[in-house]
Amino acid sequence: MSTQQSIIDHIAEVWLDGDADGLDAQVPLAELNIIDSAEIFDLVHYLQDRFRITVPLREVSAANFRTVDAIASLVERLRREGEVVR
Template identity: 40%
Template sequence: MLKEKLTDFIATQFLDGERDGLELDTPLFELNIVDSAAIFDLVDFLKAQTNLNIGMQDIHPGNFATIAAMVSLCDSLQHNQTQGATA
């Protein structure tokens, strides 16, 4: 599931493997877990995991503020890209 994979990725890449306290709503920027440069690592990871097209208009801190926000972004993109493919 994407939530677990994303949690593992963030823990491994940014927290030396420590998952304690890393929840769906943990504020990643406010706690300095990730910074603006790390968004692109997260984008690459999400693209690899989901095969979604994440456009530049989607890459802003609000969509990457929490794990829940990233999952929501992917869900929304999945819905939109599926709708576009059937239209």
């Protein structure tokens, strides 16, 4: 399963009663009230557990959590950076 699909599935399950209809990688999550600023931290915990990454507080921004595509890009970047550090 792709990073994007995993994130879409999680958002649909937790905040949309399992209904992913209309939810794709480009949907503006906060603008459509799918998730709010407090729920972003729940999503951060999911990302850290699911993808075995650390999301630094400085990365928790509106830009990084605007869409599933932006979130997936953040995850992939943090994975690459984590590989370099190790």
